[in-house]
Amino acid sequence: MPHSTITGIGHYVPKNIVTNQDLTEVMETSDAWIRERTGIEERRYIDRTKETTTTLAVEASLKAIADAGIDKQDIDFIIFATLSPDYYFPGSGVLLQRELGISGTEIAALDIRAQCSGFIYGLSTADQFIKSGMYKKILLVGAEVHSVGLDFSTRGRNVSVIFGDGAGAVIIEPTEDKDVAVLSTKMHSDGTYAEKLSYMYPGAHGGYFLEKYAMEGFGVDYDLENNKYGGVFWNQDMLDKARVFPHMEGQAVFKMAVRKFPEVIMETLTDAGLGIEDLDMLIPHQANLRINQFVANTMGLRDDQVYNNIMRYGNTTAASIPLALSEARDEGKIKKGDLVTLASFGAGFTWAAAVLRWGK
Known part of the structure; x- marks a missing residue:
């Protein structure tokens, strides 16, 4: 049975640097407050009209492919870990395949939603596929765009000051050498x-879990009599009560x-x-x-x-x-x-x- 090894690696971050001081312009906070609690001094944000989770992944992937010394057409499986896909569906794996220009290969693309653990979940998955012999050159990517979905106000500062945008990618191939595996x-x-660190709206739960687990202040009042269909996944109430932001x-x-x-x-x-x-x-x-x-x-x-x-x-x-x-x-x-x-x-x-x- 072969082992798996990382043969190429690359990363990419947007050029827009946002310092702690920059955030003081939109919320009540300070550089000292953020550093003391998180250690963060700055983060990167995308250009919202020109970059997406997938485009960040493309840049990181191309670097990893070049580092591995392979042709992108040789990739036989894509694993994409993210909690911030470009679309609710389809997943970003197929978008990455398309933007890399390898759609004609018709290889499988798997999206992983394990949040912060997504890359290691993906690495473990790739490791098993390599060991089984099913795939030989796997592209594994972790990419995120948080900046477009945060609450940039004093109300949301405990979460919003923490997150940034970026991507990293690796190529994983088989090896017989356990010393590099x-x-x-x-x-x-x-x-x-689960709800203690979550992004609950929009979603198909209709408030069920929030009521069941006593998530005070997070439920939604639905006018089901006049809105027999729809309005549970997404409605104006979610916007009005600022429930469309991460909760931690x-x-x-x-x-x-x-x-x-x-x-x-x-x-x-x-x-x-x-x-x-x-x-x-x-x-x-x-x-x-x-x-x-x-x-x-x-x-x-x-x-x-x-x-x-x-x-x-x-x-x-x-x-x-x-x-x-x-x-x-x-x-x-x-x-x-x-x-x-x-x-x-x-x-x-x-x-x-x-x-x-x-x-x-």
Whole structure:
């Protein structure tokens, strides 16, 4: 059975830099307030008339394809992880196929909605497809555009200051060399507290889950007598009451993340027959610098064993790990043969990790 390995990597971020100071123009906040709570100094936003989640993915993909030294027509499977697709449907995978100019190949395109854990879920999926022999050259992408869907007001600042736009991509191919391969992946989820980090409207729930789980203030009053059909997925009430923005209970997310991050990292290392002492580089999901620092301290890792770039890009959810991995490679922070662990935690809740020997 072959192993899987990353043979190419690339990332792309929009050119528009938005600093913490810039955000003070539209909400009551400050550079110090944002840095203290998140570690973020700036983030990137798209040009809203010229860029989309898919166009960011195209730029990152082309870099990964070139880095792998393959022809784009050789790609035989696309995996696209995002929580911010261009359309509600179809998914962004087929749009990426089209924009890359490889539609004629008629290869499959799979969209993954595991939020911040999407890239590692995709990596684990690609790993199994490579091991099975079904595919030989997989394009795995994580791309996000948050800037078009945030509440840029004081009301929404706890969420809006955190997120940014970006993309990262890798090419995954088979190898017989275990010294440059993916060694283990683990994925988990627990939907018990799904609404604590969520984007609930528009949606087909019709308020059912929100009423069932006592989400006070999030229900919708429907005039079903005069609106027998429709109006539950989307209506004016959602706009009037600002329910079309992300919802996050930060403390609940923080407490769960700092517990599950170390657990899944150690689970994955143990599965690979390794320990924390073998680790060269941890690349965690870039949700909050304080979470990453807490996890690093808990696990006894040095600063040079953990790569963070949230300061420059904010939280780019499914894009954050491939973006950070690509930058770490470009900066010489990881080299061939290094033991690298990727770890994520996000909405769902979902969490995952992967251990690999770096081969580029």
